[in-house]
Amino acid sequence: MQHRPTRIAVDAVGGDFAPEAVLEGVTAALAADVDLTVLLVGPDSVVNAFAAQHPRAEGVVADDTIGMQEHGASAVRAKKESSIVVGCRLVRDGEADAFFSAGNTGAMMAAGVLVTGRLPGVMRPAIGTALPTTGDPCVMLDVGANADCRAEHLAQFAHMGRAYAQAAMGIAEPRVALLNIGEEATKGSLLAQEAHALMAATVPGFIGNVEGRDIPTGAADVIVTDGFTGNVALKLMEGLSKSLLGQVRDAMTSSAAAKVAAAVLRPALEGLKERLDPDELGAAPLLGLKGLVMIGHGSSGPRAVASALRVGAQAVRQDVVARVAASLAVVEPASETPEA
Amino acid sequence: MQHRPTRIAVDAVGGDFAPEAVLEGVTAALAADVDLTVLLVGPDSVVNAFAAQHPRAEGVVADDTIGMQEHGASAVRAKKESSIVVGCRLVRDGEADAFFSAGNTGAMMAAGVLVTGRLPGVMRPAIGTALPTTGDPCVMLDVGANADCRAEHLAQFAHMGRAYAQAAMGIAEPRVALLNIGEEATKGSLLAQEAHALMAATVPGFIGNVEGRDIPTGAADVIVTDGFTGNVALKLMEGLSKSLLGQVRDAMTSSAAAKVAAAVLRPALEGLKERLDPDELGAAPLLGLKGLVMIGHGSSGPRAVASALRVGAQAVRQDVVARVAASLAVVEPASETPEA
DSSP, rough: OOOEEEEEEETTOTTTTTTTTHHHHHHHHHHTTEEEEEEEEEEEHHHHHHHHOTEEEEEEEOOOOOOOOTTTHHHHOTTTTHHHHHHHHHHHTTSEEEEEEEHHHHHHHHHHHIIBBTTTTTTSSSSEEEEESSSSSSEOOSSSOSOOOOOHHHHHHHHHHHHHHHHHOOSSOOOEEOOOOSSSSSSOHHHHHHHHHHHHHTTEEEEEOOOOGGGGOOOOEEEEOOHHHHHHHHHHHHHHHHHHHHHHHHHHHHSSHHHHHHHHHHHHHHHHHHOOOOOGGHHHHHTTTTSEEEEOTOOOHHHHHHHHHHHHHHHTTTTTHHHHHHHHEEEEOOTOOOOO | OOOOEEEEETTTOSSTTTTTTHHHHHHHHHHHHHTTTEEEOOOHHHHHHHHHHHHEEEEEEOOOOOOOTTTTHHHHHOOBHHHHHHHHHHHHHHHHHEEEOOOHHHHHHHOOOOOOBOOOOOSSOEEEEOOOSSOOEEEOOOOOSSSOOOOHHHHHHHHHHHHHHHHHHHOOOOOEEOOOSSSSSOOOOOHHHOOOOOOOHTTTEEEEEEGGGGGGGGOSSEEEHHHHHHHHHHHHHHHHHHHHHHHHHHHHTHHHHHHHHHHHHHHHHHHHHHHHHHGGGOOEEEESSSSEEEEOTOOHHHHHHHHHHHHHHHHTTTTTHHHHHHHHHHOOOOOOEEEE
16 A cells, blocks of 8 residues: 655664664664665764665764753754754654654653644643553553643543554554543542543543553553653553563572473463563654654663564554544644643 | 550451451461450451450451442441441540451541541541562552642651651661652652652651652662552552463463473462562551551452551551651641641
C-alpha cells in the first residue's frame, strides 16, 4: 500500500551507549524493513561514514550534542545545531516522518514542543509508553511530561492515547481506563473524580477506573494518569521487575544442584524475560505534536533502537499524527487555549 | 522489661476468611508470645467459645458486623455495636493497647478517627504499610487514607512514619525519603517540590527524593507520599509481584523436564516467595491516632493475622503511640488546626 519509503530521523549520539548501540540498532532495522529510510543525525564523521555503507541511510550533520545531564529547555534554546534540535526540525519541515532519540528526555520534550510544535488544540503533549502485561501490551500516559494536570488534560490524554493504540498497536477499539484508587466513579482524588466524569462523557471505549494491581494484567489497552503518578508507576514496574527477576536468578544459582536445574529451565525463563522486556515494545512517543517524536530510554541497546524504529514505522504508516489530530476535534474545549 | 501483658483486641469477624483464619492466627500468636493477651471481638458464640479454650484470650461480645462492601463512615455511624466500632472503643478506653481487623478498610479509617480519635495536632491520620525490599523492609505512607494532600500533611506523615519505623521496626535512625519523579529538590509536582522543601527543613534523617524504581531496593526506611500515589504504588507492587511470580511458575511447569528441574529449585524459590510475602510484615497501622489501630488486608490468612499481632505487640511495647505523639511536637504548624 505504502510506496513512498518511511523516513525516520535517528539521533546518532543520544543515549548512554551511543553511537555504537544506535548504529547497530539502525542496521538491524534497515535489514528488517526494506521500505525504511533512516536519516542519521550527528557528527559528520559518524553519520556520513555510516551512510556511505548503507544504501537506505542518509547522513544529516549536527555538530552539537545535548548531554544527558543538561537542563532540557535551556539546552534546546542554546544549542540550535544539536542533534535533538536538528532531528525535531526535520520532522517539523516534513523531511522526516518521525524522530527517535535515546538522549536527554527533558530536551526531547522541550524540542518536541518548541521546534516540532503542538497540534492545534493540544493543551499538553504527553509521553505515552507501552507496558508489557500478561496479555497484550498496553499504553500508559502521561508518564512524566506533566507532573501537575487538570481533568481536561487527562481527558485529552485519553483521546491521544486511544489514537496511538489504534495506529501503532493495531487495536481497533481500545479499552481506555483511568488509573485510580478504587473502582467506583466517586473514588480517588478530586482530580481523578473530575477526570472520571469528563472521560465517561467524552471518551469512546472508556471502561472506567483501573487500580495499580490491574496494570500488569492487561485490564485496559490505554491507561490514563497524570505525569507524576504515571512516572512513579513506570519506574516502579521497571525497578520491581528487575529486582524480582534478579532474586529468581539468585535463587537459581544458590547451589550446585540449583544451577543444573536452572540450566534446564533457561529457555522457558528467557522467553519470559523477553516478553517482559520493554526494549521489545518501542520507544515512548510524545503525543500531541505535529509529527512523531519518540523518546528512548537512556540505556537503550541495539534491540531497543531497532524496536523503536519498527513501531515508529508502523505508527507512521498508520498515520498516527493525523489520527491524534482527528481525535482532538471531539474534545477541544471552548474555554481552553493552548498554554505557552 | 514488660511485666504487664500486652493486650490486643482482634476483630473475629473481619476479612474474607473470618472467623476461621482469624482464630487460627490468634492461636499461633498466643503460642508464640506468652506476654500477649487477645481480646477477641465478635458474636458471643464465636468469641466466648474461643476464650473458653485459650487462657490468654478474652471474649468481648459485639453483635453487629460491618460488611466488606458497606460505606465505611456511614456504617460506623450506624452500627455502634459492630466489631470494628467496639474494637476502636476498647483502644480509646485503654482496655486494649491496640486493635486489629482485616475487615472493611474504610470503616477502620472512619472508626479510628471518630471513635479512637486523633492525637492532638494531627492534621490527617495516614495508613503506613511495610513493604518487602531486597534489603530490610521499609514503611511507606500514606497508602490510601488521603487521596488529596498538602505539603504540611506529607511532612507530618514523615514524622509519624519515622516514629513508627523506630518503634515497630527497631530502626534507630530511619532514612526518610519523599517519593518523587526525579532526584533534585526542584523536580516533580508543585506538591512534591513544596513537600521536599518542608521536609528538608524539619524532618530528621531526611535523605531527599526517591523514585519509583528505588522502592524495591530498600533505598529508604520511610517513604512518604500522598495517599493516591501511595495506593497506586502499593497495589501495583502487589499485582506485579503476583503476576511475575505466576509467570515464573508457568515457565517452570511448561514441560516435563522443567517440572523435574523446578522441584530441585522449589526450596530456594519458596524462601524468596516468603521474603516477598507482605503477610510476613504485619498489618498497616493507621498512624496519628490516640491508640494503635491496625488494618489487615481483606484476604488475610492465619499467617497475616499472626504477624499483625507480632508486629503490633512489638510496637505497643516500644510505645509507638507516645513516640508518634512526641514526633508531632516539632512540626505542629501555628496556622493549622485539625480538620473535621
